[in-house]
Each structure stands twice: as C-alpha cells, then as structure tokens.
Amino acid sequence: MSGENQQVDASSTPDAGPGPQAGPAAPAVPAERASRARRLAAPALYLAAAGAAFAYVGAVDPNEPGHYPVCPLLRLTGVLCPGCGGLRSAHAFAHGDLAAAFGSNALAVVGYFVFAGFMALWLVRAFRGGPAPRIVLRPAHSWAAGAAVLVFAVVRNLSFGAALAP
Numbered sequence: 001m002s003g004e005n006q007q008v009d010a011s012s013t014p015d016a017g018p019g020p021q022a023g024p025a026a027p028a029v030p031a032e033r034a035s036r037a038r039r040l041a042a043p044a045l046y047l048a049a050a051g052a053a054f055a056y057v058g059a060v061d062p063n064e065p066g067h068y069p070v071c072p073l074l075r076l077t078g079v080l081c082p083g084c085g086g087l088r089s090a091h092a093f094a095h096g097d098l099a100a101a102f103g104s105n106a107l108a109v110v111g112y113f114v115f116a117g118f119m120a121l122w123l124v125r126a127f128r129g130g131p132a133p134r135i136v137l138r139p140a141h142s143w144a145a146g147a148a149v150l151v152f153a154v155v156r157n158l159s160f161g162a163a164l165a166p
Contacts, residue, residue, distance in 0.1 A: 035129075036126075036127065036129070039126040039127075039129065040123065040126045040127060042126070042132070043119060043122040043123050043126055043132075044123075046119065046122075047119055047123075050115070050119075053090075054090060054093070054094045055094070057087055057090045057091050057094060058090075058091060058094030058095060061091060062087035062088050062090075062091050063088060063091070068087055071083070071084050079157055080153070080156050080157050080165055080166070081153060082107055082149050082150075082152055082153040083105070083108070084105065084166055085104035085105035085108070085165075085166025086104075086105045086108040088100075088104040088105070088166055089101045089102075089104035089105035089108040089109060089166075090108065090112075092104060093109065093112060103163075103166070104166045105166060106152075106164060107149065107152050118133065118135075121133050152164065
C-alpha cells in the first residue's frame with residue numbers, strides 16, 4: 001500500500017500536538033461592528049428591493065400602453081379598484097411629482113410614507129441593537145383599515161369623488 005493515499009487520524013496518534021498555527025492572526029473585526037452589519041442586513045435588503053422597484057417604475061412609464069398589465073377589475077367591470085393608478089402614482093412619486101402621485105392614487109402615496117416610516121424605525125432599531133418593529137393590529141384596527149380602503153374604493157368610483165380617480 002505504498003502507492004495509495006492513506007488517511008491518518010491525528011487524534012489517534014500518541015504524540016500529536018496542538019497542530020500547526022495559521023500564521024499571524026488576521027485583524028479581527030470588532031464584534032459590535034459585525035453584529036451591527038448583520039442586524040442592518042435585513043432592512044437594507046428590503047430598502048434595496050423597494051428602491052429597485054421604484055427605479056424600474058420610474059424608468060418604465062406606466063402611462064404608455066403595453067408596459068404593464070391592465071387592472072382586471074377595471075377591464076371586466078369598469079370599476080376602479082383601490083390599487084388602480086398605483087403604478088402611475090409610483091412613477092410620479094419616483095420623479096418627485098407629489099401632486100401627480102396623489103392625483104393618481106392617494107392611498108398608495110399614504111402607503112409609501114407609512115412604509116418609509118416603518119423602514120426608518122427598523123433601521124434605527126437595528127443600528128442601536130434593539131428588536132425589529134412588529135406590526136400588531138387588533139381586530140378593530142384591521143376592520144378600520146379595511147373600511148378605509150373600501151370607502152376609498154367606493155368614493156373614487158362616484159361622481160363626487162372623481163378627484164380620487166386616476
């Protein structure tokens with residue numbers, strides 16, 4: 001067996017020492033900085049994804065036909081859903097035109113600001129080492145949010161709510 005590779009278990013040899021040292025130690029990253037980077041990774045990835053989505057919608061104009069699919073509810077019934085105009089709103093928001101963004105979908109603009117506030121809170125907590133924020137809605141809050149979205153959807157389809165239509 002002189003020509004074959006043999007595996008030797010170093011722990012079974014009687015004179016095995018502590019093993020070879022790996023040379024000079026690499027400069028250690030402080031544990032606080034490494035753990036902070038690890039804590040900031042998740043909110044940073046969410047922000048990067050949202051930024052990429054806004055960059056895409058900002059670059060590809062939803063006002064030109066053929067770039068995005070048409071709302072199926074609008075196409076089948078002629079009724080505006082709560083999300084109708086959301087891409088046009090995001091496009092205007094990405095270009096800094098807040099008035100046009102509100103004109104396309106006011107509910108979406110409110111959502112952008114709620115998302116921005118949540119992300120800012122998450123980043124501050126992650127930076128300071130606190131827990132990630134949790135959204136805990138009581139049933140009454142969920143019903144109120146659903147009712148607000150429903151009222152928005154109904155009012156924007158009525159003649160006196162035409163200002164809310166895209």
